[in-house]
């Protein structure tokens with residue numbers, strides 16, 4: 001089978017499976033396992049995947065589930081997108097395996113948002129439907145390190161690395177240095193690991209406005225990595241909001257260089273966006289997963305965090321964004337089979353365009369529709385036209401666009 005036909009068939013199958021799950025909203029959603037059962041499972045990865053698919057199936061009008069890449073052992077690094085707002089929030093958990101109580105917390109936060117959306121309810125006085133339809137979009141990655149979590153729960157409770165024995169939260173490009181011992185391992189180079197590469201590419205693709213990573217334990221908040229001036233003021237305001245929401249303490253900015261090359265460090269230093277590490281699970285260090293009996297406290301401390309972050313973001317004055325580079329970065333998601341190549345032209349499902357760029361303005365729809373094609377009545381948009389509409393003009397002559405077409 002030629003490569004083009006293979007891609008085509010893959011895209012068709014992908015499309016059919018995605019759209020066949022469009023169903024009438026179930027009034028009462030039931031799940032195959034409770035959060036406690038997922039936490040105590042011997043296959044947290046599979047059960048988390050299952051729960052994300054259940055969210056996606058039952059709330060298909062507001063969610064979009066995709067894989068940002070594969071782990072060392074080829075597990076999916078799943079991300080669920082919730083909402084259609086233009087401001088983007090990324091919340092992840094379980095860089096460190098034994099800290100995977102954060103996975104359960106993020107699943108709970110997802111469920112809370114979806115239930116409030118569906119019932120037209122409020123969280124913290126905020127109408128969730130208005131928030132998700134018009135203001136923000138959440139991206140949750142509950143399991144950054146699925147291989148490590150599987151190793152942890154199957155006989156190595158203190159496990160801290162990925163399957164390559166690298167500490168993923170010391171593998172980002174922010175004052176990275178090489179150090180490999182039995183207890184401390186930053187990898188052979190920054191972004192040497194598929195998991196950190198996937199997180200990096202996701203961040204570059206989606207261009208988040210704020211990010212948050214859950215770790216354990218300590219009941220503390222890391223927020224500083226060398227910000228100055230307005231950026232420091234902006235990020236301290238978030239940090240104080242998180243402090244009052246959770247009751248956790250802020251880690252002092254002094255000596256911030258004593259721990260480097262974490263996810264938050266990279267977001268702050270390289271992306272120049274507000275980013276936070278929350279250490280949940282009690283004022284202590286841990287050498288094995290947090291006991292389930294702590295969970296209720298963790299939930300009560302963190303249930304408002306997503307909406308509070310969204311509110312803070314909506315009140316933020318200044319944003320970092322360089323829309324001219326959007327499509328270069330986004331090509332990474334395009335490579336995952338969402339592109340159709342037909343007669344030498346490339347197309348992307350309109351649904352996926354919305355995922356990547358936000359809602360297409362009515363004024364541009366006409367031009368896009370002229371070059372769109374329909375497969376099973378589903379519109380696919382011509383990439384070149386899309387680039388033009390996004391002001392990434394001059395088509396194939398533009399090196400940025402060429403990158404997309406040739407990658």
Ligand SMILES: [Zn+2]
Pocket residue numbers: 095096099169215216
């Ligand atoms: Zn950690």
